[in-house]
Amino acid sequence: MSYSTTNPFTGEVVKTFPDATDDEVRAAIAKAHETFLAWKQTGFGQRAAILQKAADLLRAESEALSAILTLEMGKLTAEAKAEVELSAQILEYYVRNAEALLAPEELPVLDPAEGRAKVVHEPLGVLLAVEPWNFPYYQIARILAPQLSAGNTMLLKHASNVPQSAAAFEDLMKRAGLPDGAFKNLYATRSQIELILNDPRVQGVALTGSEGAGASVASIAGKALKKSTLELGGNDAFVVLKDADMKKTVDWAVFGRHWNGGQVCVSSKRMIIVDEVYDAFLESYTKGVAALKAGDPSDPETTLAPLSSQQAADDIKAMIRKAVEHGATATEVGPAVPNRGAFVQPTILTNVGEDNPARYWEFFGPVSMLFRAKDEDDAVRIANDTPFGLGGSVFTADAKHGEEVAHRISTGMIFVNHPTMVKADLPFGGIRRSGYGRELIGLGLKEFVNHKLVDVVDIDAEF
Ligand code: NAP
Numbered sequence: 001m002s003y004s005t006t007n008p009f010t011g012e013v014v015k016t017f018p019d020a021t022d023d024e025v026r027a028a029i030a031k032a033h034e035t036f037l038a039w040k041q042t043g044f045g046q047r048a049a050i051l052q053k054a055a056d057l058l059r060a061e062s063e064a065l066s067a068i069l070t071l072e073m074g075k076l077t078a079e080a081k082a083e084v085e086l087s088a089q090i091l092e093y094y095v096r097n098a099e100a101l102l103a104p105e106e107l108p109v110l111d112p113a114e115g116r117a118k119v120v121h122e123p124l125g126v127l128l129a130v131e132p133w134n135f136p137y138y139q140i141a142r143i144l145a146p147q148l149s150a151g152n153t154m155l156l157k158h159a160s161n162v163p164q165s166a167a168a169f170e171d172l173m174k175r176a177g178l179p180d181g182a183f184k185n186l187y188a189t190r191s192q193i194e195l196i197l198n199d200p201r202v203q204g205v206a207l208t209g210s211e212g213a214g215a216s217v218a219s220i221a222g223k224a225l226k227k228s229t230l231e232l233g234g235n236d237a238f239v240v241l242k243d244a245d246m247k248k249t250v251d252w253a254v255f256g257r258h259w260n261g262g263q264v265c266v267s268s269k270r271m272i273i274v275d276e277v278y279d280a281f282l283e284s285y286t287k288g289v290a291a292l293k294a295g296d297p298s299d300p301e302t303t304l305a306p307l308s309s310q311q312a313a314d315d316i317k318a319m320i321r322k323a324v325e326h327g328a329t330a331t332e333v334g335p336a337v338p339n340r341g342a343f344v345q346p347t348i349l350t351n352v353g354e355d356n357p358a359r360y361w362e363f364f365g366p367v368s369m370l371f372r373a374k375d376e377d378d379a380v381r382i383a384n385d386t387p388f389g390l391g392g393s394v395f396t397a398d399a400k401h402g403e404e405v406a407h408r409i410s411t412g413m414i415f416v417n418h419p420t421m422v423k424a425d426l427p428f429g430g431i432r433r434s435g436y437g438r439e440l441i442g443l444g445l446k447e448f449v450n451h452k453l454v455d456v457v458d459i460d461a462e463f
Contacts, residue, residue: 002160003163004161005161005163008074008309008310008341009074009306009340017187020186020188026195028155029155029196029202031184032153032155032182032184032201036123036152036181039123040122040123040152042151044098044149047148047149048094050148051094051145052092054088054172054173055092056176058084058085058088059084059088062081062084065137068136068168070297072164072165074305074307075297076297077300079260089423090142090440093440093441094148097442098149098150101441101442101445102121102445104119104121105119113458114455115457117453118454121150121449121452122151122450123151123152123448124204125203126199126201126203127153127203127205127448128154128193128202129143129154129205129207130193130205130207131143131157131158131159132209134265134308136165144169146440146445148182149445150445152448152449153181154182154184155186155202156170156184156185156186157192158185160187161308163187166185170185193205193217193220197220197224197226203227204221204226204227204448205217205226205228205229206229206231208230208231208232211433214230214232214435227447227448229435229436230435231429231430231434231435231437233362233388233433234362234430234434235269236256236268236270236388236391236393236411236420237270237383237392237411238270238272238392238395239273239373239380239409240253240273240395241274244277244395245397246277246281246284248417249395250284252395252417252418253271253288254285254288254289256268258292258366261305261366262367263308264422265390266413267419268393269368271370272379272383274376281370282370285348285368289334289368290335291334292334292346292366304337304343306342306343307342307343307344307365312364313343313344316365319363319367320347320363322357326358327351327353328350328352328356329350331347331349332345333345333348344366346368347366347368348367348368349367349369350369352369376405386432388430388433388434390411391413391419391430392409392411393415393420394409394414394416399417402416403416410431411430413429426441427440427443427444428444
């Protein structure tokens, strides 16, 4: 695990970065703790001014910042700019709302002898964020904005293939006026994650990534008796009912599966279509996927990005082969993708039987699994037949009925007539193997605070 920028479109290793030393990590923890002691005393206004300045810088420097995403993980330029804007919106969400969301809550006690009781939300201290490469800035903003707003400080271990994105965000926060030590990017090794979590000054960890990383980091946190939140993988169902508007549904399906090169935890990975409209959906969807244009991610004409690395592309191809060995049919779609760069030919998997383990895998790339459901009940059954529970969607002309079906699907987030949305003002998170805890809005803001009871009891009250 060494930190380097490798352009996934050209394969060129652009720059490598040395791992942090243990001494650097220890110094970063000490500084983050020292800064916490002062930061927790700052007012919401002061914190908000810094976050607003960071949002302004993100927008002002969108061109240069988005180019780093395209260079390091192959994100399409338009999507990279949208990510920069979304990150700015997250910062601004907390500028506007943090103080009200963290306001003390008076408790309606039954007996006056219990005193005037309230719950206040106090910051915990230094936190660690372990983040993935697929949304290098958004992932930082999603955890950093609420935690700084709450008064915590943060150490970051970002994915090893996006070191320049991590450094750019750190630099931006510094220029926005964030005190030294409030947010520190570390090119940390795995053993240093343990070192960090075992330090008594560190209070918890938020990880976004794969199940393996989540299990490993959460067990280290558990042994150290530290809180963790996990945002892990997903296998979102995209349920199509018989009355769905086919054109709109197919357009959203193509987008929902292929944006960000298909590398989104909430990509629409399993299309579950009721029998009556399955054939029509398959035909239109295949045409829609075939119309995607793979190529240079910085070319505005490109609509299908390379994967983040050659290794990621090789892994997906191996998963497709295994799915086929277990009985699935793999249909490659569209014109051949470029043979240079980390591309995977868009592939539709059908006949993925109940005994095919691939049914339960997360394909992190342009691979769609299509399932024919006997009827609506069967579609709900298939949607719920997954170890994950992150996002999902239901498509129908009857929004009210769509909502009823949505309630039957067991997942963390569900949308009627839209693939799972990623927004600054909607919560994000899942259940089962998709993790635990929530990020964004007030839920994310309160994951790492001490919900402290302060009770003023009238000393003159009689015993
Ligand atoms: P990953 O390999 O788990 O990497 C994520 C982060 O964890 C990276 O910083 C990585 O560092 C670190 N890491 C990996 N293994 C580790 C271990 N054993 N111990 C400590 N740290 C470890 O994830 P990925 O494959 O890059 O990202 C894709 C996954 O993330 C998918 O499953 C996707 O669904 C999920 N994801 C979830 C969400 C969500 O909000 N639920 C959002 C985005 C992505 P190195 O890079 O140095 O290995």
